[in-house]
Amino acid sequence: MNNEVLVVGSVAFDSVENANGSVQRVLGGAASYASICASYFANPRVVAVVGTDFSEQDRAPFLKRGVNLEGLEVREGKTFHWGGSYDKDFNTAVTRFTDLNVFQNFNPVLSEAQKNAKAVFLANINPELQLSVLDQVKNPSLVACDTMNYWISSKKEALLEVVKRIDVFFLNESEARQLTGEYNLIKAGRKLMDQGVKYVVIKLGSNGAMLVSQEGLAQLPPYILEHVHDTTGAGDTFGGGFTGYLASLKKWNSLNAIKRAMMIGNVMASFTIESFSVDRLADLTQPDIDKRLKEYTSMLKF
């Protein structure tokens, strides 16, 4: 069965500081978190660009998880490097530096195999590049897309073009408000549905996620974690788990499947935030995941 998920986005180095400590130049990037997470449910292929400083060791977490790296282009120069720090709330990162390096000229050109993926996850990149990917893929069953405030400010028109052509749109509360001008998240979601997207998934950080769709509304809590280590990549993990899970289904477009995908996104994100980088996420067993899914459904049983 074709359970392939094309993940297009950044593979990067992160340098992060928070109340629990700091790390320098560890594996990061939306496509890293999303593809490694998706690997527990489907067969991800990454399309991204790194520099010549990206080592075998940096590839190891992908390879361990069976992520296909044929689309990981290596260019002369340095890998995208992001530096940020978090306040005690862990929810909002303050960017210290963004060295785009080789990522500045990222221009995804897909191979035949990549074009035929069953599902596509357009991680947070320039919406013009997201459109280029959509022009290349061959009728995928599912297209999900993430974005960020920067693109809403600078490339709103292109982003709204993207929104017309996707099935699932992930964004956080402030992005939903910024993009639609609606404070109420349900109204914001409906405005985005008017633009053409079927399922609007609003990520609520430590409060889980909300769904706005024709089939219905839903708000699901997070998997509760007592100790948060680092929230970097949690949203990307959510998107990757969500998309990977749906890619594993014969029929993904039902309210129940979408709610299960949200549950999986929430549970998988709980692993990411237990460590810096993908250390915990790339090292899970099926029982680890099953245990938390069971605890999650049990929490919501009355």
Place this chain on the structure above:
Amino acid sequence: MNNEVLVVGSVAFDSVENANGSVQRVLGGAASYASICASYFANPRVVAVVGTDFSEQDRAPFLKRGVNLEGLEVREGKTFHWGGSYDKDFNTAVTRFTDLNVFQNFNPVLSEAQKNAKAVFLANINPELQLSVLDQVKNPSLVACDTMNYWISSKKEALLEVVKRIDVFFLNESEARQLTGEYNLIKAGRKLMDQGVKYVVIKLGSNGAMLVSQEGLAQLPPYILEHVHDTTGAGDTFGGGFTGYLASLKKWNSLNAIKRAMMIGNVMASFTIESFSVDRLADLTQPDIDKRLKEYTSMLKF
């Protein structure tokens, strides 16, 4: 069966302004919302004080719901009157005025019937008065308590005395952080448990509520409402529904009962926020409530 819930707190007039309009001098006060809500599950008795300006019409919503008003003392003077306005988020009220009037000298003295209530809900009042109520009641099965930032600043010691003597403590995120000095809500909850309270219920506004207890943690989403009219009294309604539901049970202290109480608190609060004052809350039918409870559990079924 003794399903009596003693509700001690404020019965007041509110003047509210928000994006949906404004109302002047409508029925408000924590004990009003809590007791009217509790009436759908148990038999509430209010202990509060009002002025001679409190009319038969103001009593009508209580009487319609069978709330016992024997403990509603009438004093020469005016009823407590609060004025506030909300920004577009509806979550944070800005107080325009607080005319305590006769409430300033509120000093609850309980009758025999009131002392024998099965459950007690100490709504948000001076913790010294909450202690006085606890000194008067005769071994209730359940004591729940609410508070506010003002008492945490001004009467912290008395409040911590209260915390030692209650079963359930309701507070919101910022209150939990302010009282414990812990940013992480689970850690804040555990600190309060160390003080003696068994169940800490942190109200998350539009994101539902979280439970911290020996038996386990839980985070439950809100009942999703598309149109929010006025959030005044939502937290009091949550507390009243929670306590009233538990008072209706033979055995209330299990994780499952507490989770159901949280669900009921969330669902009942959704009615309160559909109108100004208690207009919607006091006018419900059992099918209205059952429908939302069913929708809520269905949303959380996978």
